[in-house]
Amino acid sequence: MAGRKLFKGNEAVAEAAIRAGCRFFFGYPITPQNEIPEYMSRRLPEVGGTFVQAESEVAAINMVYGAAGAGARVMTSSSSPGISLKQEGISYLAGAQLPCLIVNMVRGGPGLGGIAPAQSDYFQATKGGGHGDYRLIVYAPASVQEMVDLTLGAYDVAERYRIPVMILGDGVLGQMMEPVSFPEGSEPENAPQRPEPEWATRGARGGRAPRIVSSIYLKPEELYKHNLRLQEQFKRAEAAETRYEEVRTDDAEVLLVAYGTTSRVCRSAVEKLRTAGVRAGLFRPITVSPFPYKALGERARQVKAVLTVEMSLGQMVDDVRIAVAGAAPVDFLGTTGGVVPKAADIVERAAALARHGAADQATREGIS
Amino acid sequence: MVEELIIAGFGGQGVMVMGQILSYAGMHEGKNVSWIPSYGPEMRGGTANCSVVVSDEPIASPIVTEPTTAIVMNRPSLDRFEPMVQPGGLLIYNSSLIDRAPERTDIRVIAVPANELGEEVGSDKVANMVVLGAYIKARGTVSFETVGQCLAEVLPARRHDLIPLNLEALKRGAELVK
Amino acid sequence: MKQVYAVPKSLRPVPTHYCPGCTHGIIHKLVADAIDELGLRDRAVGVASVGCSVFSYDYFDCDFQQAAHGRAPAVATGIRRAVPDAIVFTYQGDGDLASIGTAEIVHAAMRSENITVIFVNNAIYGMTGGQMAPTTLVGQKTTTSPRGRQPALAGQPLRIAEMLATIPGATYVARVSTTSPAHIARAGRAIKKAFQVQAAGEGFSLVECLSTCPTNWGMSPVDAMAWVEKNMIPYYPLGEFRTPEMPETPERGQANG
Incomplete structure (x- = not known):
């Protein structure tokens, strides 16, 4: 392990995502997670990545959809009211089976609520959140180091099951500083080069057949089958990824x-x-x-x-x-x-x- | 050793940086540390505080509700945190700005005329460092040598010319504590 | 024998689900022609919106993503940033772009996202059965304006091309019609120009296509074409509102990728 450094949870999760290969961040400011977009706006250009401050959380999560559908490792972050706005996009991401990373530094609600730490979005995070029959993989780290460790593996898990991964933190975890060490060799330049997924839409080059990223299945029997497939993927994740x-x-x-x-x-x-x-x-x-x-x-x-x-x-x-x-x-x-x-x-x-x-x-x- | 601190004052008095310096120093001495700021609207000119834990053992909870030490830089912080200090704990207050003496008799109390002493060494902007010096002398949580090394890490590069002044302030605060 | 007509390569040789007389088919063909003529098909990624064109990916023979209602410009932004050399276009109706998706389209133009937007304005919600759109004309009857659109209740129709043309980041903005061979020829040139602007990395381009909805308007296809010319074109004038050549178009860096 390399030397320890003091990191705020928000900055640690951002750095860990970059080391895990995240090169695209789309977000919108909201307390108490603003250090994440701020860090990304500074750091991503240094590693050849792209930061876009979106016009809204709704737009941000749909930018995530576009980039994830193009096969990129992409991330957004927000806090409770903003995550509510992202639920539309999260449902579409789940439906289209697009891997991505969503960070939620939970604050008190309902409504505008407050900015102090809370765990009142457990239902939203674990029981769906958006419309439809789907589950996310949701990690609940308890320290800044654990936030790093879980984030480093988050894309691999998201891509293995084609399920969006959420890091469920709170205001304390986002704002707290604790010593963190990043594993040797996890520097961004060593981030794994990922082959283009066989479903990514980047242009049908070299004469390959066009691909479609979509969550629409108008025939009931097709949507039935599709949702069973989603459930099957989640069950596989349940068998292999459950941690305590x-x-x-x-x-x-x-x-x-x-x-x-x-x-x-x-x-x-x-x-x-x-x-x-x-x-x-x-x-x-x-x-x-x-x-x-x-x-x-x-x-x-x-x-x-x-x-x-x-x-x-x-x-x-x-x-x-x-x-x-x-x-x-x-x-x-x-x-x-x-x-x-x-x-x-x-x-x-x-x-x-x-x-x-x-x-x-x-x-x-x-x-x- | 488990030291659980709350450091509080007006925004701009440097209470966050005091906590960060302690955290860095603790980490460099191989201890476990955590630092949690108050955040949000109260950062904009109101009262700010941070919770710091420095411990030889892994830190169970970084949330500080019964501090072993409270460092208060203004009157509202004294009023709020004096009652919370653990019996036998330590309360350090900035007597330059606080117009009443603490009431607790079951804790150690140290008055630091931080702004005056800061002025003496060059600027009342280092009042926080005077208080930090007094604290470190009183508790020995970390060494002065480590703290000196941490200043460059915590202070932004444009303030590095002020490091000698900060060191002087730490020393001045330490001299106050016997 | 000289071939004078062929299905563009970027369009699949399949029948569409669109109603008789609907101009989606014409606009699909113009878009496919532009992609073919500019040789962009193997780099093209389309974004389908929500509305009658929700299945447009069944007709275009290139990579496609299906976006949530109104969010196509945001999805296109994600693709654009992730694949710098892709040719990214959205295909959106008036409910999608001019109502629920106003924030996304305005900010995509603000950022001068290097994407092409095909905006189909037929003054009504088609897929959901003929409800009032932001572009529904004053007095026009729909299932949610049964007495005709009343400005006191619903305001005046939104002129999207003119509105977006005020945004410095909008490089190319045009409005065309699809109601006559001459109009269709001009529409084809505008769509091609929009893709050329993108291919040259010059930023945001949008072509608003005045279109028909015979089914929900309750007209024959021929009457619908005439209705566009008589009622829509006077309120929605045709032409180029912004081009890269216009002096007031500020120099725009390639913000993307």
Whole structure:
């Protein structure tokens, strides 16, 4: 590994994308992710790439569609309200099976909401977002280094399954600086030269047959088949790409489940709980789509209670309940509006669960 | 060692850069570090703060809610962060600009007349470095030598001629702490 | 024997789904002729829009992308930037370009994207069954202006060519008609010129083609042609609104690729 450097999450994800071969960025300013387009506007021309500030998020994602359809490694980034605007294009990208990278540094909503960090777009990111029957591959990094590591591999994954990949961060992860090291040999000039995909529209040169990039299937039976194909691709990704991390779960009696920034607070809570003699552990989905249902379900069988912690009023907890499938009571602690959960609150709730189980779960649902 | 700091003041007082210098220095000394700025409208002339963690162990949470040290450069920041400091922790305040003394008796309090001392060495623009010098002397989180080396990394190239002044300010702040 | 007519190579020899008397077929042929004559087919990437021409990729024999409603100029921008030597064109109707896609077309012109836009204006939404378009004439009856378009309710029709010609980045902007052999010949020359502008790297080009919709207008094809000449051309005057030769056309770098 090369030497460590302090990077803001936003700049780290941008640099990692370039090292992964991204040469085209189309975006529109929105807080708290502005360092991404700013970095790209500076850096891409240095590596022979192109940055375009689009007239809107809608235009930006459709520029991504055009470039991705031409076989380029391309990226856009935004934050919640802007991602809502991009949903049209994301649906078309999914329908046309175009690999690309979308970064979402989530802020509080609904509406204009605020600019502080949130996890309230979990549903939007993992359950579709735009119209139609499709899933994205969604990574939820918990540190700046992990954001780099996941981004470095994101295009390979997107292209393997022809599914757009989203990096689901939040305001903290975008703004935070942490030391980062990029792997040796990952310099942009070493970015892999990618052969032209057999579906890319770059002009039917040398007499090859013309190609069409499209998401339209007007005959129901054709769209049926097409959507099954999309689902098949996602299932393949689910089998091979589902990722999670477990922290001190071997002997855990209380299992915290959290992703992203919230998982960092939970990690701290686990340490405090262990010091206080409570056998707590953390299960952290790294892919929130596909969600690690199986691994979480297995782990839940050994614990007295599961506590899901989110910066939302309860979104991932639905997936946690599906995964746990009644093997243990599932409690929820959430903050919303840009407030980050406090380790002390998590400790208190988890300690109570360890003492009493979740007998009084009904009264514990909802915001702390 | 786990040091969890909040550094706060008006936008323009250099609180972000103080946190960055500490983060760089910690990283260069092989420690784990994180730095989170407050961001958004409050950057435009209002009160700004950053959270810094410097730790020998991997950092669980970079979110600082009970700081071991609070460095406050103005009155609103003192009012907001004094109650949050962990018992036994440290509070450093800029007594040039803050018109009240801290009330806590269960923490160590250091008053730094940062603007005056900055003027003494050449400019009150280095008031933040005076405070940083006092902090490093008080806690020893990182060494002065490392901090000196980090200045070139953190300050933009056009400010590199000010590095000697910054070093002088760090020294002046350190002299204040016994 | 001298061959006087042939299907252009850039057009597939297949029947189209367009209604009898619709001028999409004529415009497709003019575009294909231009691509053939300039030898651009193996570099061409078209962008189909949403409207009756949604399946135009079934007729053009070159690479194509299907864009979301109104977004063809953004999609074309992505292709243009990713493939610097491609010949990129969009084919958009008036609902697509003049209504939902106004931001995209204005900003593509602003950036002087080196693309060619074929804009088909038939003053109505065709595919969805004859609703009012931004280009619907005052008094014209549609399924959503059953009493005729009323300016008090819906404003005056948008003159896209004139509007875009005010944008410094627009290098070539023309309006043509497809309602007579003479008009069609002029339309062919304008479309060819638009592609020449792109091939020379001179920036954004757009040709607005006045067109018919006999089905939704409720007219015979012949009556529809006459209606264009009588009602549309007076409001939408024909001609070149911007050319690279015009003194007011500022020098434009090749912003792209």
